[in-house]
Amino acid sequence: MLKCLVADDYVGFWRVRRAVDGYQRSVMEWADGGVRVHALKCLGKSYLSADRRFVERCTYRRWDELVEDGVGWELSADGEKVMIKKPKGA
Numbered sequence: 596m597l598k599c600l601v602a603d604d605y606v607g608f609w610r611v612r613r614a615v616d617g618y619q620r621s622v623m624e625w626a627d628g629g630v631r632v633h634a635l636k637c638l639g640k641s642y643l644s645a646d647r648r649f650v651e652r653c654t655y656r657r658w659d660e661l662v663e664d665g666v667g668w669e670l671s672a673d674g675e676k677v678m679i680k681k682p683k684g685a
Contacts (some may be wrong), residue, residue: 605634643680
């Protein structure tokens with residue numbers, strides 16, 4: 596777990612979290628918010644848009660929970676695409 600936190604490896608962090616018991620998982624909860632914010636920052640720097648399900652899988656949160664947490668991205672009219680950044684000149 597510590598290796599994942601030092602290396603900013605959010606995928607590894609959540610894999611380790613699923614593999615530990617309840618006591619260790621409760622200790623890991625202190626870093627959960629920071630790891631999720633880092634994952635959202637990585638998505639924001641890497642993509643212009645993404646599928647809603649992909650964003651939910653990366654952050655282990657549903658879209659409505661992400662909106663409550665203050666993510667400023669827009670959901671498309673059909674509810675399947677997340678607009679992360681608008682292309683320049685558009």
